[in-house]
Amino acid sequence: MSKKGMVSVVIPCYNQGKYLIETVQSVLASSYRPLEMLIVNDGSTDNSLEIALGLEKEHPEVRVINQANAGVAKARNTGIQAAEGEILLPLDGDDKIAADYIERGVAVLNQQPMVKVVYCKAVKFSEAGQRPWKLKPFSLRALARDNMIFVAALFRKADALAVGGFSEDMHMGREDWEFWIKMLKNGGQVVQLPFVGFYYRLSPGSKRKKTGTNQKKRERIAYLNKKHAAFFQQELNGPLRIQRSWSRRYNTLLKWIGRG
Incomplete structure (x- = not known):
C-alpha cells in the first residue's frame, strides 16, 4: 500500500560501494519529506552490501534489499x-x-495530473571536473530517435506498474529509453525543470561505455522495432534505422518510391 505523499528513491547497486555513501548522502540532504531509499544490492562482489547495511542501520529512511545478480x-x-x-x-x-x-x-x-515524467538539467562529473550534459528538447518524435531523459526522473509508481516496469529482457543497454517510450507513447506530458538537479558520474567501468558498441546498437534497435513497431510507424513513418536521425526521411523516401 502506497503512503500518501511519500517519495521512494530506488537505488540499484552493483559494485558501487566506493560511491554509495555519497549517493545516499545527496538524498538525505533533500529538502523533501517523507521519503525512503531502497538500496537494491544486485549481487555485488565488492563491499556494497556491507556499506548498504551500515547505512540502513544508521538512517531509518534507508532499506536494503539483497538479490542475486540479475x-x-x-x-x-x-x-x-x-x-x-x-x-x-x-x-x-x-x-x-x-x-x-x-x-x-x-x-x-501534484499540480499537473497530465504530467507523467519530471526531470531537470544535469551535469556529468568525474575526478577531473564536471561539464553540462547537453540534453536535446523532449518530443515524442525526438524520443523515437534517441533518449533525452536520464533514468533519474520522477514519476508515479502507478504509471510504472501500468507499463510493467523496466524490461528485464533488454540486456543490450539503454533500458531507460525503452521505459520512457512505453510510458509516454500513449499520452502524458513531460516537464524539464530549469535547473541542474542531477549529477551523472563518469567512471571507467560505466555500463554506458560497454553498451555503446555497434553490435549492441544493432541489437537494441532490433529490440525496439519489434516491441514498439506502431510507435515508430507513427513518429518515424516506419522502423528506427541504424542512422537514427535519418530514420523518418529514409522511411518516407522508401514509401515514396514504393519500397516501404
Whole structure:
C-alpha cells in the first residue's frame, strides 16, 4: 500500500560501494519529506552490501534489499515493487541529486495530473571536473530517435506498474529509453525543470561505455522495432534505422518510391 505523499528513491547497486555513501548522502540532504531509499544490492562482489547495511542501520529512511545478480532493470523493478511511495525516483548507486530536486519535481506532479515524467538539467562529473550534459528538447518524435531523459526522473509508481516496469529482457543497454517510450507513447506530458538537479558520474567501468558498441546498437534497435513497431510507424513513418536521425526521411523516401 502506497503512503500518501511519500517519495521512494530506488537505488540499484552493483559494485558501487566506493560511491554509495555519497549517493545516499545527496538524498538525505533533500529538502523533501517523507521519503525512503531502497538500496537494491544486485549481487555485488565488492563491499556494497556491507556499506548498504551500515547505512540502513544508521538512517531509518534507508532499506536494503539483497538479490542475486540479475541486472539493473531487475534491480529497479525489485525496488519499484517494494516501494511504499506514490512517486518514484530511480538513482544509480554512484550518481547524486541536488537538495531541491525532489521537492520541485513532486510539486509539478501534484499540480499537473497530465504530467507523467519530471526531470531537470544535469551535469556529468568525474575526478577531473564536471561539464553540462547537453540534453536535446523532449518530443515524442525526438524520443523515437534517441533518449533525452536520464533514468533519474520522477514519476508515479502507478504509471510504472501500468507499463510493467523496466524490461528485464533488454540486456543490450539503454533500458531507460525503452521505459520512457512505453510510458509516454500513449499520452502524458513531460516537464524539464530549469535547473541542474542531477549529477551523472563518469567512471571507467560505466555500463554506458560497454553498451555503446555497434553490435549492441544493432541489437537494441532490433529490440525496439519489434516491441514498439506502431510507435515508430507513427513518429518515424516506419522502423528506427541504424542512422537514427535519418530514420523518418529514409522511411518516407522508401514509401515514396514504393519500397516501404
